[in-house]
Amino acid sequence: MKEISAGGVVYRKQDGELTLLMIKDRFGKVTVAKGKQEPGETLMQTAIREIEEETGIKGELGPLLEIVHYTYEHPIQRILVEKEVHYYLVKALTDQVTVQVEEIDTVQWLKPEAAWELHEQAGYENNRSVLQKALDTLGIQVI
Secondary structure, three states: OEEEEEEEEEEEEEEEEEEEEEEOOOOOEEEEEEEEEOOOOOOOHHHHHHHHHHHHOOEEEEEEEEEEEEEEOOOOOOOOOEEEEEEEEEEEOOOOOOOOOOOEEEEEEEEEEHHHHHHHHHHHHHHHHHHHHHHHHHOOOOO
């Protein structure tokens, strides 16, 4: 079975300070907003919709950062799923966070260094390069 998703690294600049929107999911892992593509949607529409559904943030899509591939076992059907996730850089157009409680534990705006450190401590390994590419694109060096 194949599953295609899209999401993004959301950022904002306020008073000259850059922050990133980081999520702690229901498994306690640090990540960014993403979700499954619905029929008739483009990947770009999926990314924007999922970010808004999971965090309440409206965003403006930027460049594609990376396409990540991995496999996992479906928890109910017990079959192997080939997952493909398209990650974009997304500029926040709103600030007010509304957490989708079914999937998300917490959402917070963090300075790039804090976002990187939190990801290194509790993030998904396959998101490391996505976050690094977002920081590179934004001209931020944290390592």
